[in-house]
């Protein structure tokens with residue numbers, strides 16, 4: 001099992017030991033520990049470098065492992081200690097979109113009791129949160145009330161806290177709002193978002209979908 005340091009360590013890298021060098025069509029390494037957030041939970045994977053090689057993708061693998069896909073594994077061997085470095089710009093951009101999704105989820109649940117955030121997709125240019133509920137409000141009502149609530153929360157600079165056990169019951173809580181289970185990476189405060197724009201609200205497939213950027 002790979003120790004997933006990103007769950008409890010906001011650092012962007014350090015030293016790790018290669019435990020496996022593989023190829024499933026693309027070359028990858030497995031490490032004893034990683035600072036890289038894999039793709040999942042609605043969030044794209046981190047980018048960066050391992051042992052001097054460019055990281056092209058990070059994916060969860062069976063048995064709690066993490067596959068670090070590299071441009072090349074030439075020269076990398078099992079037992080070797082390598083430098084692991086997560087790209088700060090990509091991490092920051094992903095954390096920003098992801099935290100924005102939490103804020104949308106939290107505020108819509110608060111404004112429209114009975115709605116529950118059930119899915120999130122926090123990718124550049126296609127970010128959205130989906131809500132389920134016994135009765136969905138008209139999209140127009142969400143469009144009217146949500147922007148002010150977002151602006152207020154950003155103005156109040158609510159803290160974003162990781163609560164629970166980071167490895168077994170990790171959840172993320174914005175200010176006093178309901179904590180949501182999450183294994184992603186986040187900003188430390190909502191104020192760091194600067195601005196969050198609701199770009200669309202519609203009902204699709206029996207769910208309310210709120211798009212944002």
Ligand SMILES: [Zn+2]
Pocket residue numbers: 098102172182183184185186
């Ligand atoms: Zn999260």
